[in-house]
Amino acid sequence: MSTDKIRWTPRSAVSHALLIAVTLLFLAPVLYAVATALKPPGETFADPTSLIGSHLRWQNFADVFEFLPFQRFILNGLLVAAIGTLVVLAASSLGAYAFARLRWRGRDGLFLVFLATLMVPQEVLVVPMFILMQQFGWVNSYQALIFPWAFTAFGTFLLRQFFRGIPYELQEAATLDGCSPLRTFLSVMLPIARPALSVLAVFTFIGYWNSFLWPLIIVNDVSALGTVPLGLELFFGQNGSQWHMVMAASVISLVPTLVLLIALQKHLVKGIAATGLAGR
Numbered sequence: 001m002s003t004d005k006i007r008w009t010p011r012s013a014v015s016h017a018l019l020i021a022v023t024l025l026f027l028a029p030v031l032y033a034v035a036t037a038l039k040p041p042g043e044t045f046a047d048p049t050s051l052i053g054s055h056l057r058w059q060n061f062a063d064v065f066e067f068l069p070f071q072r073f074i075l076n077g078l079l080v081a082a083i084g085t086l087v088v089l090a091a092s093s094l095g096a097y098a099f100a101r102l103r104w105r106g107r108d109g110l111f112l113v114f115l116a117t118l119m120v121p122q123e124v125l126v127v128p129m130f131i132l133m134q135q136f137g138w139v140n141s142y143q144a145l146i147f148p149w150a151f152t153a154f155g156t157f158l159l160r161q162f163f164r165g166i167p168y169e170l171q172e173a174a175t176l177d178g179c180s181p182l183r184t185f186l187s188v189m190l191p192i193a194r195p196a197l198s199v200l201a202v203f204t205f206i207g208y209w210n211s212f213l214w215p216l217i218i219v220n221d222v223s224a225l226g227t228v229p230l231g232l233e234l235f236f237g238q239n240g241s242q243w244h245m246v247m248a249a250s251v252i253s254l255v256p257t258l259v260l261l262i263a264l265q266k267h268l269v270k271g272i273a274a275t276g277l278a279g280r
Contacts, residue, residue: 092156097185232246
């Protein structure tokens with residue numbers, strides 16, 4: 001094990017100082033949200049303003065669940081995000097494998113058309129998608145929250161780039177051993193693609209978890225099928241805005257994504273480097 005000490009130079013010192021400054025800049029909103037979540041009611045916009053209230057009121061986090069059925073919103077969000085992520089991983093990995101490793105006529109042209117759908121914003125698609133959900137009878141259902149956005153081109157493109165970097169010798173060796181294309185995909189490609197799948201899983205989970213526009217349109221019974229963003233909206237009403245509880249609920253809503261990031265941190269670093277998302 002190497003015992004060499006880090007040699008500090010002016011350039012490295014400046015680099016570390018800039019990294020610390022940028023980190024604090026990104027952490028500032030989170031720290032402000034936590035500080036506001038612990039303020040007593042009425043002190044959020046007190047004059048003079050202060051980061052810390054007169055005392056730390058941990059009861060705000062309990063009040064969130066008494067003011068609204070926020071635990072229901074969290075469970076709905078976890079259910080939708082978890083199932084949606086699994087569907088996206090399955091569909092995207094199969095599509096990416098077909099586009100990257102299988103040879104068939106029109107493959108590249110169809111992939112370009114598929115990729116072009118990324119340029120269509122969600123706001124353009126919500127009306128035809130809502131009409132389609134009406135025809136399926138899926139309005140105000142979990143299916144409508146999960147499936148319409150589970151087959152986008154982003155995940156397929158991300159995994160395709162990763163699959164293209166896997167040596168063809170591995171695929172040829174599996175074929176010589178008698179593996180079918182599906183068996184090669186399940187036994188060879190997927191285990192190797194674990195870092196890329198982790199990156200896609202995190203992006204997809206966060207996308208479902210933070211989605212607001214589509215749940216707002218497709219959900220009629222918010223108390224039964226509402227997700228966390230819809231629940232946060234209910235803190236703003238005719239009787240005023242409960243800012244201390246809004247911030248407390250926002251802090252609570254950060255926990256699932258933080259747990260996921262920490263759990264997949266090891267694979268995320270490898271996946272971002274392998275899929276080209278590191279900006280190289």
